[in-house]
Amino acid sequence: MRFILIFVLVLSLNHSYGQSYTGVTGIRDSSYSTKNAYKYDVKTHPSIKIVTEFKFSSVKEIRNISYCEIGKRKLNLDVFYNTEKANSKRTAIIIIHGGGWRTGIREQHYPMAQKLASLGYVCFTPEYRLSTEALFPAAVYDIKAAIRWVRENAAAYNFDANRIAVLGFSAGGEMAAFMGTTGNMPLFEGTSCNLNAKSHANAVVDIDGTLSFVHPDGREGDDSKGISAGTYWFGYSKAENPKLWEAASPLSYVSAQTPPTLFINSAVPWMHAGREDYIKVLDKNGIYSEVKEFEGAPHSFCLYEPWFSPTIQYIDNFLTKVFNK
Template sequence: MKAAISALCLLFSVTYAGTQMTHGLTGKKDTSYSNQSAFKSAVKKYPYIKLVREQTLPEVKEKRDIIYCSREDRNLYLDAFYPEAKGNKPVPAILIIHGGGWRSGSRAQHIPLAQRLAARGYVCFTAEYRLSTEALYPAAVKDLKAAVCWIRSHAPEYNADALKIAALGFSAGGELGAFIGTTNNKRQFESLCSLGESDAVQAVIDIDGTLSFVHPESGEGDDTRSTSAATYWFGYSKKDKPDLWKEASPLTHAGKDTPPFLFINSSVDRMHAGRDDFRSILDQHGIYSEVHTFPDSPHSFCLFEPWFDPTVDYISAFLEKVFK
């Protein structure tokens, strides 16, 4: 009898381990992470911070709510922020990807960053993507690769250089940007909205985004108290599908074809897990990378002053260097 019960328990555990968790697919937007909620949390420890807000800049033109991918179930949107064209020389483009644990957040969170970088001479696009309340990995990856293809296809409309596109992301968006950059033109992540264009980016700016879900430095995957953000995104816990968690890690794909990387980090070490090992791989292949870390800063530092302005400076200087 005991043997039968043990066998039944084993069968149940194997079945459970092989079944993707779908209870996180609520179909409803998770609004728990926003600039305001991040500020409310951070200001307790850093009372001197100021939340950076949208502004109207006379030298920056805007187009909002542009459909970049039409799916059967819904449309995906992006916003464009670009400088007035001066001469015939196209300028680099930047795809800006928001964070929120692959489950929350909004493309509107980085409009101030897009505006400021557009004022520096870059064509910027803030794109939405399907979050884990709507679709599991790798849906978000495919969506953002489709956004790259859209940017490349529509580059002339914004005087953008189709050969100089950077992916810039914060937190989960940093991981996604890094993943896009390390899987340039890999067919398994190709979107139905690719428009026949290359999804390759020529530079990546990773702002406090993990480089590995399975690295010893990673804090993702602890489901002891509640389901972790990454577990929701994958639909499997780390112990049930370690190979999937490894596949989704940018570090796994880093190699000779990886573009130059800029890492801008907070003082929260686990938010850039695997970064040093990632940079070692880039060094082996002679690929440029640089790191800037703000001491005693919160994870969401790039949304606030006094860190916002120097973050813009680091981004601009890096792109000038790699796109010269």
């Protein structure tokens, strides 16, 4: 089955007849932001509080490091690490922002990176090409390049190259799971940057990211009221190219090689479409996983209190258990 999906994907990437590039505007889409999400969510959750950036004296930040250049396009990331907890090799966390593969910014997760760094993790927040700039799988190539860059720089930031967790929220959660299920798979590596290192993740944290674009429990691909985020990203609607949508789903590749995975979810059921089927494969192969679900929480819960702090605790507990820190 996996071979068939990869074959379909290869054909789709090499034969783009009928593919729509109308969403590739070259203009950054700023519709999803913490501020806009808050305006929507506070109507139903009036007690929520946006988590703003922290100022930890022990956490050093290095921003706007170029991890890959594609033509004239520089892709940047930021590094957050604790200067007081550097006696032993640490765990790295790559944090992928959400926004429907079309919008969003990495700065949205600076508070998460700062808080996790204060606990001793080395955190990286990469940008990637959104669907306003390039279609799937460009964003996948970018995050793979970021993982390889991070692995190449393990000694520079004093973390264990075999303890790299990929964490993402929403669309970033889907991509984190995709990184976990397609590590070192040639089709998804790209040819641009940091090719001497490996792209596999050693752990995955999926925060409300779908596991399948075609699962019956999901809602991605509904274009009845406007072009969906997935349709923009793939350049095809689900009806036009359902096999491509399936071939782009993490659930299509979960296997014995998938790393331990933590799922942290809101109360929005379609945001974790495919989760139970995914876990069945992990269980079958003896791979550890956890599910943490916040009753009544909106999709953007990890940006607010009262859910931010327990989310950080769940991440720390999981990675401690996985890596025996």
